[in-house]
Amino acid sequence: MRSTAIFNLLLSSSSLLEAASIQRAADGASVDLSKATGDAKFLASGWIYGFPDNGTSVDTRIPANYITDIKFRATRAGGAQTPTRGWIEGQKSYLGRFQSTLSNYRTARKYGGTFILLVHDLWGADGSSIPLYPGDKNDWAQTDAFLKQLVSDIKANDMLDGLVLDIWNEPDIDLFWPRPWDQYLSYYVRAHNYFKSQLPTTLISGPSSANAPGVNDAKWKAWLKSVSGNKTIPDIYSWHQIGDWQREPDRTIPDFKTIKAVHNMPDLPIDINEYAWPSEQNPANTVFYIAQLERYNLRGLRANWGSGSGLHDTLANLVGTTDKKTYYPNGEWQLYKYYANMVGTRVATTASADRKFDVFATKSGNSVKIIAGTRSVKAAYNITITGLSSVGFPDSGSLSARVYRFDWAGANGKVGAPVDLGTKTFTYSGGKVTFNVDPATNSTAYAYEFTGKS
Missing domain, CATH: 3.20.20.80 (Glycosidases)
Structure with a gap:
């Protein structure tokens, strides 16, 4: 009985966590590629x-x-x-x-x-x-x-x-x-x-x-x-x-x-x-x-x-x-x-409404780089990217982005280059595309790269 009760409790908790994750994923950060905010200056280094x-x-x-x-x-x-x-x-x-x-x-x-x-x-x-x-x-x-x-x-x-x-x-x-x-x-x-x-x-x-x-x-x-x-x-x-x-x-x-x-x-x-x-x-x-x-x-x-x-x-x-x-x-x-190495021009971004997820983005010519990370939470969020036409994309179609993962093994843990997760293709319309970020841990960050037509 006790084992069954614990299992049911865990199942219920899992469902609640899944619902919370889905709810968070409806929230997210944004990137507007059409709005430049200045040259890349690496201000946080x-x-x-x-x-x-x-x-x-x-x-x-x-x-x-x-x-x-x-x-x-x-x-x-x-x-x-x-x-x-x-x-x-x-x-x-x-x-x-x-x-x-x-x-x-x-x-x-x-x-x-x-x-x-x-x-x-x-x-x-x-x-x-x-x-x-x-x-x-x-x-x-x-x-x-x-x-x-x-x-x-x-x-x-x-x-x-x-x-x-x-x-x-x-x-x-x-x-x-x-x-x-x-x-x-x-x-x-x-x-x-x-x-x-x-x-x-x-x-x-x-x-x-x-x-x-x-x-x-x-x-x-x-x-x-x-x-x-x-x-x-x-x-x-x-x-x-x-x-x-x-x-x-x-x-x-x-x-x-x-x-x-x-x-x-x-x-x-x-x-x-x-x-x-x-x-x-x-x-x-x-x-x-x-x-x-x-x-x-x-x-x-x-x-x-x-x-x-x-x-x-x-x-x-x-x-x-x-x-x-x-x-x-x-x-x-x-x-x-x-x-x-996020050179070129910084573009406008906003954080998620709960202020637990944020992004930084640059573009150089028609090439875009975005990094994304949470603030001490493991939860799924969206990145909504607008202004695709400013980097050579049509109003609708598909977009392929290369994705990288940044791992963490503690301050003294040796970590190599970010893990290349390959490319992922997204369909979009209205000049807007949405990426979903579901981090492996509350310390894991991600990068996304894509390039429009010249």
């Missing part, structure tokens, strides 16, 4: 830390192709979790962190990437308990000395090319700023003004908050009011998008536009300078983030969940390594490599 330290020199232990093949764009670093603790323990301790920073800067520049310098890590605020923060007891002497030393070292080491100064990371959470918000705002204005007086052409990003902007976020609104009123607006707005509890740019970008409009703040470049929770770092979720970033022209840097020396290695878990430091690609790196 960046990460925080991830390069090994090598004194103050370029490091080449990670083979160059693992960096160049994914069209590396930018990194952030500042000597965090190195043996020294930063300015809070004196100039000698600061020097160790600066040397790590300089090595990472030189490695990033070797590969043509922007380097975003993490000022807070050089101070020593890398998530551990520290005794001193800028402006404690309204004493700014140590802060001013620190900023002066940092500017001097930047100039002395020829670090101005490709440099962005990130004034403080995640000031909106106690782990990185356990002080009153007004004290942070005073520090931000002070640091911004000093950097601009000494390095007038160097870009500044901020506020680099852990929380994405929201219309009811008091800290965001206070920061906007402060930087607007004090004329300390950064050159690049920045924040993190980590975890589905933070929503996604489809919602956070409209919110940001709403709250910055209150102070007539200008439209400026935006960095999502950390993205993806650890469980979101796999091919499917990476596609979701890529699609969201590209839709709004946001430069993105993968979050890095390593610690100690592990923070300074593996390109933020895009490559694995053996005990003998031989590097190899994982499944996520293979997805980024494919993404780096």
Whole structure:
């Protein structure tokens, strides 16, 4: 009886899951090939830390192709979790962190990437308990000395090319700023003004908050009011998008536009300078983030969940390594490599209504590439593709697409090139075709390629 009851329960559950899958498949993402949104720029190909330290020199232990093949764009670093603790323990301790920073800067520049310098890590605020923060007891002497030393070292080491100064990371959470918000705002204005007086052409990003902007976020609104009123607006707005509890740019970008409009703040470049929770770092979720970033022209840097020396290695878990430091690609790196070859023009896309499935697409001439992935769910979705005439297809007929699958075996799991699943033929009409995506796992991503007539 008990076995029969369990079987019936499983059968009932299976039917419910099948119904849910069918219901989800009625939902889906869209691609409009007739609407161009700009040249392909590989905006999501960046990460925080991830390069090994090598004194103050370029490091080449990670083979160059693992960096160049994914069209590396930018990194952030500042000597965090190195043996020294930063300015809070004196100039000698600061020097160790600066040397790590300089090595990472030189490695990033070797590969043509922007380097975003993490000022807070050089101070020593890398998530551990520290005794001193800028402006404690309204004493700014140590802060001013620190900023002066940092500017001097930047100039002395020829670090101005490709440099962005990130004034403080995640000031909106106690782990990185356990002080009153007004004290942070005073520090931000002070640091911004000093950097601009000494390095007038160097870009500044901020506020680099852990929380994405929201219309009811008091800290965001206070920061906007402060930087607007004090004329300390950064050159690049920045924040993190980590975890589905933070929503996604489809919602956070409209919110940001709403709250910055209150102070007539200008439209400026935006960095999502950390993205993806650890469980979101796999091919499917990476596609979701890529699609969201590209839709709004946001430069993105993968979050890095390593610690100690592990923070300074593996390109933020895009490559694995053996005990003998031989590097190899994982499944996520293979997805980024494919993404780096999506050249030509980006086209308009939309995510599914439940915001659990998204796509990114480009066209080069009449050739189309689309990547698709879910956000941590295993469920079937549709991709509806319109504007077929813009790439040489008639109003109705059949279309053959080559399909690839991106597998995932964990951050340390070696994965080869995407699996070629062959071609699939779709009939269509009205200049519109629908693909169904039914992923093997909640980490699996897919790519579709097809070409119209010239």
